[in-house]
Amino acid sequence: xxxxxxxxxxxxxxxxxxxxxxxxxxxxxxxxxxxxxxxxxxxxxxxxxxxxxxxxxxxxxxxxxxxxxxxxxxxxxxxxxxxxxxxxxxxxxxxxxxxxxxxxxxxxxxxxxxxxxxxxxxxxxxxxxxxxxxxxxxxxxxxxxxxxxxxxxxxxxxxxxxxxxxxxxxxxxxxxxxxxxxxxxxxxxxxxxxxxxxxxxxxxxxxxxxxxxxxxxxxxxxxxxxxxxxxxxxxxxxxxxxxxxxxxxxxxxxxxxxxxxxxxxxxxxxxxxxxxxxxxxxxxxxxxxxxxxxxxxxxxxx
Amino acid sequence: xxxxxxxxxxxxxxxxxxxxxxxxxxxxxxxxxxxxxxxxxxxxxxxxxxxxxxxxxxxxxxxxxxxxxxxxxxxxxxxxxxxxxxxxxxxxxxxxxxxxxxxxxxxxxxxxxxxxxxxxxxxxxxxxxxxxxxxxxxxxxxxxxxxxxxxxxxxxxxxxxxxxxxxxxxxxxxxxxxxxxxxxxxxxxxxxxxxxxxxxxxxxxxxxxxxxxxxxxxxxxxxxxxxxxxxxxxxxxxxxxxxxxxxxxxxxxxxxxxxxxxxxxxxxxxxxxxxxxxxxxxxxxxxxxxxxx
Numbered sequence: 001x002x003x004x005x006x007x008x009x010x011x012x013x014x015x016x017x018x019x020x021x022x023x024x025x026x027x028x029x030x031x032x033x034x035x036x037x038x039x040x041x042x043x044x045x046x047x048x049x050x051x052x053x054x055x056x057x058x059x060x061x062x063x064x065x066x067x068x069x070x071x072x073x074x075x076x077x078x079x080x081x082x083x084x085x086x087x088x089x090x091x092x093x094x095x096x097x098x099x100x101x102x103x104x105x106x107x108x109x110x111x112x113x114x115x116x117x118x119x120x121x122x123x124x125x126x127x128x129x130x131x132x133x134x135x136x137x138x139x140x141x142x143x144x145x146x147x148x149x150x151x152x153x154x155x156x157x158x159x160x161x162x163x164x165x166x167x168x169x170x171x172x173x174x175x176x177x178x179x180x181x182x183x184x185x186x187x188x189x190x191x192x193x194x195x196x197x198x199x200x201x202x203x204x205x206x207x208x209x210x211x212x213x214x215x216x217x218x219x220x221x222x223x224x225x226x227x228x229x230x231x232x233x234x235x236x237x238x239x240x241x242x243x244x245x246x247x248x249x250x251x252x253x254x255x256x257x258x259x260x261x262x263x264x265x266x267x268x269x270x271x272x273x274x275x276x277x278x279x280x281x282x283x284x285x286x287x288x289x290x291x292x293x294x295x296x297x298x299x300x301x302x
Numbered sequence: 303x304x305x306x307x308x309x310x311x312x313x314x315x316x317x318x319x320x321x322x323x324x325x326x327x328x329x330x331x332x333x334x335x336x337x338x339x340x341x342x343x344x345x346x347x348x349x350x351x352x353x354x355x356x357x358x359x360x361x362x363x364x365x366x367x368x369x370x371x372x373x374x375x376x377x378x379x380x381x382x383x384x385x386x387x388x389x390x391x392x393x394x395x396x397x398x399x400x401x402x403x404x405x406x407x408x409x410x411x412x413x414x415x416x417x418x419x420x421x422x423x424x425x426x427x428x429x430x431x432x433x434x435x436x437x438x439x440x441x442x443x444x445x446x447x448x449x450x451x452x453x454x455x456x457x458x459x460x461x462x463x464x465x466x467x468x469x470x471x472x473x474x475x476x477x478x479x480x481x482x483x484x485x486x487x488x489x490x491x492x493x494x495x496x497x498x499x500x501x502x503x504x505x506x507x508x509x510x511x512x513x514x515x516x517x518x519x520x521x522x523x524x525x526x527x528x529x530x531x532x533x534x535x536x537x538x539x540x541x542x543x544x545x546x547x548x549x550x551x552x553x554x555x556x557x558x559x560x561x562x563x564x565x566x567x568x569x570x571x572x573x574x575x576x577x578x579x580x581x582x583x584x585x586x587x588x589x590x591x592x593x594x595x
Contacts, residue, residue, distance in 0.1 A: 036397050037404075043394040044411045047471065050426040051418075053437060057429065068440040119322040125308055126315035134319060141330055148529070148551075148574045151558040151567050152336035153329060175329035180322065188305070195307040205309040234419035236533035241559065252419045256537050268435065275425050282417035290410060294476060 051279070058082065058273035065268045077269065085273040090258040091246035094274050100169075100243075101233055101250040102281070107170035108232030109225050112179050117217070120183035121209050125195065135184075138177035154241050164245045173238060179224055186220050187213065223296030226289050230282045251278040337575070340568035359569035368545060369553070369570070376549040379463060380527035387467035388519055391474030396504070398475075399482040409479065416472040421533030427465035428538045451539065455546035458539045462547050465538060466531045474519055481515035482508070521585045525578065550574055 053072075057065055060075035086095040119138075123131055153172050162168030190213065198208040239253040249257060255274050259266050286293050341359055343352040363369045394412060398405040415423075430438045431451060439449045451457040485508060493503050509516075532551050535541060541548035541556060548556065550570065558567030 033401075036400050039397045040394060040401075040408050043390070043397075043471075044408065046390075047412060047415055047468070050423075050430060050468065053430060054426050065435050068435050069437050070435065072437075115321045115325065119319040122315035122318035124305055126311060126318075127308055128312055128315040131315075134323070137326070137331075141326060148554075148571050148578065149330075149333040149337050150554065151564060151571070152333035152340065154559075155336070156329060156333055171325060172329040175325045177322065177326065192305065192307045195305070195309070199307065199309070205311060205314060208309070230417050234417075234421075234533075236419060236421040236536070237555065240536075252421050252533075255425050256421065265434065268429065271425070272429065275422050278422050279418050282419075283414050286414050286417040287410065290413070294413075294480075 051276075054272045054275050057268055058276050060269060062265070062267060062269055066265055081269040081273045082277070085270045085277065089254075089274070090267060090270065092249055092254065094251060094254070094277060096247055097249050097251040097254045097274075098277060098281075100166075100248060101252065101278075103166050104169045104235070104239070104250055105229050105232035105281075107166060108173050109228035111170060112174040112228055113221055113224060115174065116177065116179035116183050117214070117221075119177075120180050120187055121213065123180075124184055124187040125205065125208075138180050141176040141178075150237065150241065157242060162242070164243055164248045168242045169235075169239060169248075169250070172242075173232065173235065179228070182224065183217070183220070186217060190216060219292065219295070222289070223292045226285055226293045227296045229285055233282045334575070337568045337571040340564055341572045344565040355565070359565045360573070363566060363569055363573070368548075371545065372548050372550055372553045375459075375545070375547065376528065379459065379466075379531075379547070379549055380524050382459075382463045383466045383470065383527040383531070384520060384523040386463060387470035387523060388474050388516075390467070391471045392478050392516075394471070395475050395478035395482055396508075398479055405479070409476070412475050413472045415469045416476075418469050419533060420466065420469060420531055421537050423465050423469045424462075424534040424537030427461060427468070431461055453543055455543055458543055458547050462531070462534055462538050466527065466534045470523065470526060474523070477515055477519055478512070481512050485511050518585070521581055525581055528574075528577070 053070075056072060056074050057070060058081050059078040060071060061077055064070055064075065086098075087093055089097070119134075122128070123135055123138075157163065157168045157172060160168075162171070194212055195208060198212060203211070234252055235250065236253050239250045240256075243249050243253070246254070246257065251274065255271060255278060258271050258274065340352075342354060342356060344355050344359065345352050394408075398408050398412075401408075418426075430436050431449060433439060433450050433452055436449075442449045449457060451461045489511075490503055490507060493507055498506070528549070529551055531549065532555065535547055535549060535552050536555075539547045541552050551574065554567050554570045554574065557563045557570065561567075
């Protein structure tokens, strides 16, 4: 997740207006209504067209693509092309790359959530020396995307022998405190009475954390998970640097590696099947958890 | 903001922040410090030692025509991406907001490209405009237009701009729609009763009330265009032709990893760091101010 996404949570919450106030004066009826739909449908077509073409290309033969124009309706090679991609791919089986992406995305999402929950708990519910300093250090990390410090970060990862490893893919990308910042904001809104009651009852801090704070943060954790999973899945530059062994490639960066370096014609059906496969997991997460995703992106926790 | 109720303990909180401190120190602060440090040196031709040059790398960069050209390219690219993706998104959001029923369906249909990685978006658009097999290229050829983004600099820029804006529409659409739906309906209805037509209402009421969202999106999209479009550039043009699409982030990569010019690459990182800091400060100041609305 970038600092920008964290800041997104600072924008105003969605005000839900009463449905009764939405009458025909401002909203459209009749011909205007159809024009509105037409405009939106054009937008949807613009969004879908590249994906549709990719899907069609993943179901036809190489020969059909090599003789333009390619067909605009799906062919009958779907199973064959996807099977070929998953089992053998070009440099490495795509099934392997999917697995790598999954490990990376889950590692980043879960790892970042875990360390951020713990440190946000510490800075909100304890007074300890260096607390303010720590908070400002967190604030600094909001500003610096990994793209800006790639060369030295690469040297550090190489120094630890993390090239071509999952830890190399994951750790450098959880080294920012955006999630800590968000959890801190949320913990500040938790009523003091809860901590007070826990203290009076003699509950130890970690007991309070696991029994009260964690269950209360469920929705925030889920919303953050969606954003972080997509962030991790879609990484490109970092995996490109850190994985030189094709069997460690992630699917998003692996697609480009499937193009031939010379003048040969690319194996488009397999490349397009891989592109479709690369989109499916994050799209499922976005559509399936749409409400949480929008909440994570747009709404703020006051 | 401080909590009134806190727990006692010294070692526990330190233990709790330890994982984050370790990871951030090793993979964030140390590399960021290294970038700043390295930007003050140049390696000798054999890579055996480093020579201190002070601000020499920066001086060299600012006088380097390629670097200046990359600055201009980045400016053009980010302005275009921001404008295209925001204009299309605002248009769709305004339309969706006018619907009583069905705006939720359109939202579902429009938001999911957010999940498509920039690099994958790059491959999709590369396929459509491929000089040998691209469908759009072929139909443009029928119309008598010879598309070749491999050779034509303007076409290369156009293609990376459209491919970068395409996936970004979803994000902007979500924020614009949320912004539009939070505008109190009676305000707009009052104007409608006074006889203001749609365009007048939009210009005089809706757009001004939407300005916090618009400003937020402006900053966010510029940052996106600066840093997150690397995948699009790398898959479609690899910075070419003749560096026509070499944006600053791509140049850091090209000089640092392909060209192995560590001092210059580090200095470029520091300049980017300065740019992103300024953008972040603008954003925070603006958000702080808006709290008092």
